Amino acid sequence: MNTKRLILISLIALGALALSACSGSATANSWYGLAADADRAYVSAGSLIYAVDLKNGSEVWRYPAKADANIIFFAKPLLTTDGQLLIGSAGKNHEFISLDPVTGKEKWNKAFAKGTWVATPLILNNTVYAPNDDGFLYTLDMAGNQVADPIEVSGALWSAPVTDGTLIYLSSLDHHVNIIDPVKRSVVAAADLGGAIPSSPTVGTDGAYVSSFASAIQFVTPNGEHKPITKVENQIWGSPVLDGTTLYYADLTGKVFSQDVAGGKQNWSVQPNGPVVASLLIAGDQIYVASEADPTSALGTLVALDRDGKTVWSKEVGGKLYTTPVASGDLIIVAPYQATNTLVAYDTQGKQAWTFTPAK
């Protein structure tokens, strides 16, 4: 091979490398999914899921044992009452997997969907309702077998379905909230909210509260009728949280709101830190706000507010905070993205309990 040919091939290879490197499409990437029970926290952090001991932050198990480029996890795992940890893969083969939450051993693994798994499934009457990016809601028994044809819902499904015990509310990126009758296995009503809906509805009395990219929260009834509850300055990414008759929510500007849904009045609004993408967490008498990045330090920050919106404490976690924090016992656990630690746990007074960084 002469020198010129070698140079030419090298240049082409370099070009290929440049395009591949900057494409960002070769592997999916997003923020982590986080769940916890009384003993362990479970974090889906890309190529691996880790179970972490809540007592000291040590690793209990990881799945798979060795990272596989075709299996990627970002969805929030679901713990079932019959002892399973359910999660779908955002990787190439779109597997839906059941693990033993104690040992991390695979119970079953099924590949039936055409799209990636971003959403957490729902369990209702021993049936798994698993929404996929391909626009279908798959129904499985607890052993992972499809019990019927999937229910076709338009648009990509990125959020967990919720139920009032009778109907299922499922939001879609195509701007619709779909109301599904699990007995009829069909969409019985749908409401167009005018903007993409990346988060789950929140079930209330006779309907559900839904936030969207239309910078609003709407109340959707079982027959698909909807009325605006509030309009804010920017997109709302997280689900609203209902506590009694008070609704809490935050928008992308970083404002946190408290609203009385019975009287329709806004109680207060504060801006404790930077933009908020995650849902708020209510635990005990505090409201936990995962701020994506502090306006000064640009680091993800966890803020605890009291019920009047006053800041009780604020901790810079590092990286960026997109994942909704979880509470277990006296601990508040956060999963920062692109940070040194994959998990950080605080007690309710804001004292750091432990951190978790996976061993290589």
Next chain:
Amino acid sequence: MWEQLIIQPMTNLLLFIYDLLGHGPHMFGLAIILFTIVIRLITWPLNASQVKGAQAMQELQNDKDWQEIQKKYAKDKEKLAQEQMRVYKEKGINPFASCLPTLIQFPIIIGLYQSIIRALSAMPLDMLKLSRTIYPFQNVQGIIPLNSKFLWMNLGSPESVQILGYALPTLAVVVALTTYVQSKLTMPASSNPNDQSAQMSGMMSIYMPLMLGWFALNFASGIAVYFITSNALGIIQYAATGRANWSNLLPGGNKKNQITKKK
């Protein structure tokens, strides 16, 4: 800098076209095609100067003066370089005229690819980035999410067509073929068997289709739609100048040309 100067304007232009088209099914594919046409029109003078520069360099290879100095100073590289510069000056040729436009276009191609990938936002993090990329005057809530369906393809995934149980990468084949046709058409006939520029062009016409075909095979099909549209426009642009070398597409076409010229 790259983000503000390349990615954001390109993504917004792409989304603006998509919004104008009514953001329904198949419209994002059409938006990519129209977007490619706009980019091609903007870079038309660059392409024209590239073609012109390549032609001038090619013609120089057949120039008697040029061939003589190659022979005369074959063993004295320094003197050869000086003489070559003299000829360039005399004939008013810029030796970089053919490669400079290519270098300028390379960031455009990378930027375009990143814009398409960002616009299709396959995961929540991508969508957050996209929502922050869109300029305030655009209809953000109407545009997001993009409908990635185009004909039989999902523009966010690599394309293949199932035939008899086999996944055939039709778009990758079309990308490779159109790239081959374009590079062959723009390759002028050379009567000089030692013409290094012709040798390089020959190699490019083999490696470029393979490389772009590999991209179409492995990356989002939206970029394959861009490659095919861009290649088709390149062929049309070159054919419009009346200098397209159609005989190059046939086996031995270039050799036949050389013999004809020698007679």
